[in-house]
Amino acid sequence: MSLDIGDALRSGIDDLTGEDGLLVGSVFLLYSLGSLVADESLSAELLTLVFESGAYTAEQRAMVDSFGGSPFALGVGLPAAVVLVVLVALAGELVRYWAIRSFAGPAETETDAFGDRAVMAVGLGGAVALTTLLFQSVLPVVGQLGGVATTLVGSIVGPLAGLVLLTVFVYLRQEIALNDGGYGETVRNSFARFMDDPASIVILLVVLGLFGLVGGLPSLVAGLAGGDAAVAGLPVTVLTRLLSTVLGAVFQTLGIAVVTDAYLQVRTSARESAA
Structure with a gap:
């Protein structure tokens, strides 16, 4: 077996808590805050489109609003x-590219x-990121415009297709950042x-996904508390989404470090087998 899951997790945790990890995590937090604003802006516009289409009853719309909306x-309009x-997603690819090269180090990077x-x-990375966003975030909402059938397709097939795409090309960003080849070869x-x-990589991604669920717990608490709840005068929705963003940045940074180590393991094994 070319991938040692335990080694990848240990190396990722070491990288996360090291100097490079703190720097990457800080930059990733700034990006995540920008992504929060962009994603909620798009989500709010899409939901407005769905509401205006009459796909939701007044009671269903009230239920959606009870989760705190998009603070x-x-x-700015759709x-x-x-x-x-799109701009935030493309900027995120540069952040990931830099993060992967930082975690791997110059010795594992084939371009100076x-x-x-x-x-x-x-x-290339942006195309995958935007396609995944389309499957996982846009189709489930837009699908509600066409009735029950398209709602089911958007809500089930869309996220599933996005998950498959992310899994199959899990190493694409590492291949871009650490190797030197053309688009097709990459x-x-x-x-x-x-x-x-x-x-092994699927198991590793499941483990990372379980870690990532922790980042969603604050938003779940906000939903249970209700959209009108407040702490020290601040809406719970705002506080919990900020906390979820911070936790999400930590676990995404960990994920980059872990997958980068996993990629280096399988790349080394492949080269040794070809020698």
Whole structure:
């Protein structure tokens, strides 16, 4: 077996708590806050579209509103919200690209300058990120415009397709950041590294997903407390979503560190087998 799950987790935790991890985590938190604003802006505009279509009854709309709405939404309109989400997603690819190179170190990086593969990180990584966003966040909402059938397709097929895409190309960002090849070669290599030991990486992703669920607990508490609840004069929805963003940044940073170590393991194993 080319991937040692325990080693990947231990290495990821060490990286997270080290100097590089603290720096990457801080930058990732800033990005996550921007992503929170962008995502809520788009979500609010899409929900407004659904509400205006009459897909929700007054009682269903009240139930949605009871979860606190979108307090960080900018209210800039759907076209501007879409542009904002795209720009933030592409910026996030640069953050991940830099984070992967930081965790791997110069010895494991086949290109010297940061800018050597930055365009590919934005173009190729951004395409996967935006496609995943479309499947997991946009289709479940837009699907509600077409009735029960499209609602089920959007709510089930969309997130499932996004999950499959993320899993199969789990190493794509590492392949971009740490190797030196063309677009087609990069995609093929990332898929090949996944196929080197698919069972272990799937298990590892499930473990990371369980960690990530912790980040969603504050928002669950807010939903149970009701959208009107407040602490020290601040809405619980605002406080819990900020806390969820902080926790999410920590676990996403951990995920990058862990998957990067896993990628280095399978890449080393593949090269040793080919030698």
